Amino acid sequence: MRYLIILLAFVACNTKEDVDLVVHNGTVYTVDSSFSVKQAFAVKDGKIIASGSNEEINSKFRGDSTVDLQGRFVYPGFIDAHAHFMGYGLSLETVNLLETQSWDEALKRIKPSATIAVSQKARELQARGEDVIGLGAGEPDFDTPDNVKQAAIKAIQDGKTKYTDVDGIPELKDAICAKFKRENGLIYKPSQVNVSPGGKPVIFNAFMATLNFGDEVVIPTPYWVSYPEMALICGATPVFAEAKASDNYKLKPEALEAAITPKTKWVLLNSPSNPSGAGYTKEELQGLADVLLRHPHVWILTDDMYEHLVFDGFKFWTIAQVEPRLYDRTLTMNGVSKAYSMTGWRIGYAAGPEALIKGMAKVMSQTTSNPCSVSQWAAVEALNGTQEYIKPNQELFKKRRDIVVSMLNQTEELVCPTPEGAFYVYPDCSKAMGKTSAGGKKLTNDEEFAAALLEEEKVAVVFGSAFG
Ligand SMILES: Cc1ncc(COP(=O)(O)O)c(C=O)c1O
Structure with a gap:
């Protein structure tokens, strides 16, 4: 068995050679570079098989065929690595095993939906x-409401068919701010709002804008299938926190506490949940909020897509509303897909800290550009028009x-x-x-x-x- 261990630590005592490298698709380029990321990986047969702290990886995988690399994930396809050969007679060819970092390998990390x-x-x-x-x-299975369809037809007839502001037209951002105030008691400025081509891209844009290789994303199980895969695409590690069947699939504060580490970047919440339909009460959310207050480095992404699909008088709450002290590090996500039968129109939205919203717009500016202009006008009508x-x-x-x-x-x-x-x-x-x-x-x-x-x-x- 051959393992490569990419370590943060500079293990000077074992170093025979000392090389700065960039590895791309298995090809090693020698360069000068500086290093910043604090993460270690174990690589076997060209695949990352584990990541963690130096100590964890080193104690678990150290063997006869090891090489220490001081590594930094630079871009899909590239790893910027500082190699410290450990004196086991390894050559640069060994380092070629680092083809793990090529983009198609990133795709291999994930499953299709x-x-x-x-x-x-x-x-x-x-x-x-x-x-x-x-x-x-x-x-x-209901049709999109007629007033929404008419708004879209009007938008087409009025020539609203050009590029728009990358993360949403001002009219839709205003409608979203009004919705958050009206339905959730949350006050946001338009500059705190992102509109993406669906709820799914909202999450992806937030992850892409914030996650670094080795960051952790805490996901309660059972979860919507896309959460872990989106974290993995962005180079992060999903950490699962079990919400037990005996607790009606709702995460307990102890389970959340146990899942959070210094590497946690995001905690995902989804109520009512896909797939279980479990909805958190105000008190249950407060229990989770109390844990999150103790971990100020953790951001919260709450996926409220099913807010309007609740039964038996269940009252919907979202975490920034329950615990205002989390407002500054919460991204409150929602969309028109489910509540307004608009799955095909592709409009999702979120509100949160301005810096994060700017980062998400930057990702969109180089990827999707704006969501469909006509759909945005339809969403304005969905949010501002009748809710009957x-x-x-x-x-x-x-x-x-x-x-x-x-x-x-x-x-x-x-x-x-x-x-x-x-x-x-x-x-x-x-x-x-x-x-x-x-x-x-x-x-x-x-x-x-x-x-x-x-x-x-x-x-x-x-x-x-x-x-x-
Ligand atoms: C929990 C949850 N979040 C987000 C989405 C994605 O919504 P959209 O279709 O707007 O991308 C879905 C879709 O099934 C979902 O179930």
């Missing part, structure tokens, strides 16, 4: 004429939830908690393990269960382990 894969599969089967019920994608269809939609989703939860719980093999919000259920199928499906398939895990459901009953669902 399981929810998108399931929806795609359901669409393919439907296109082949199969009568498939697709429950994979998180999207309301939100309640009936909630009622309908509640009826469906009640039917689904009750039917699932009638089966012997499934246990399904009742979600407070969103339009998901997260049933436990562990009692079905070891049994055989109607079509004769032995079921040993949730993925096989979901596959049998699709094959035999033509119902497309996402297997639970995709959510951690």
